[in-house]
Amino acid sequence: MNFPAPEKLVRKARFLKICLSLVLGLIAMGAGAQIAYLLSDAQGFGRFLTAATGYPDQDLRLWQVMALALIAMAQTLLWAAVAWRGRAVFRALETAEIERSAHSASDLSRLLWVVLVYSIMSGTLAVLVITWHFPDGQRALSVSFGSVHLTTVLAALIASFLSQALVLGAALWRDHQEVI
Secondary structure, eight states: OOOOOHHHHHHHHHHHHHHHHHHHHHHHHHHHHHHHHHHHOHHHHHHHHHHHTTOOSOOOOHHHHHHHHHHHHHHHHHHHHHHHHHHHHHHHHHTTOHHHHHHHHHHHHHHHHHHHHHHHHHHHHHHHHHTTTSOTTOOOOOOOOOHHHHHHHHHHHHHHHHHHHHHHHHHHHHHHHHHO
16 A cells, blocks of 8 residues: 655645635634724624625614624634634644644534534524514524535534544554554
């Protein structure tokens, strides 16, 4: 069986770490844009968020806009944490620290499950906040599960599998070192 050269794996790990660093930078810029938009035009930002949830042209109260902004910012921060943990996986692989990489992949998997649950809950909460000022009988509460959620499930399963494979690889490497 031919294994790829370690240098090739290190290059790939470095490349993926750089890609996730770029993603982290884009997330930070997106968070900055959210804050800037909120501070410059709170009602416009509120209309932007309500349109994203399927309730366009709603005039919201300030507390509703702030609640929606908090929900959106928490989601952004969770995705930043996912990118950060992903970088940790590839940083550890780059330096051949398999056990640390396995631990980081396990953390990444758990974090992706948290993102999934928060994503579903935040959509429900956002609809409730948006329709709070509606007359009785017109308020809404919805739960949705879409392609983004399915993709997050798949990513969490892959990260979980990766962490288990890395744990096994680390045990094999330790065993190999003891034999030598």
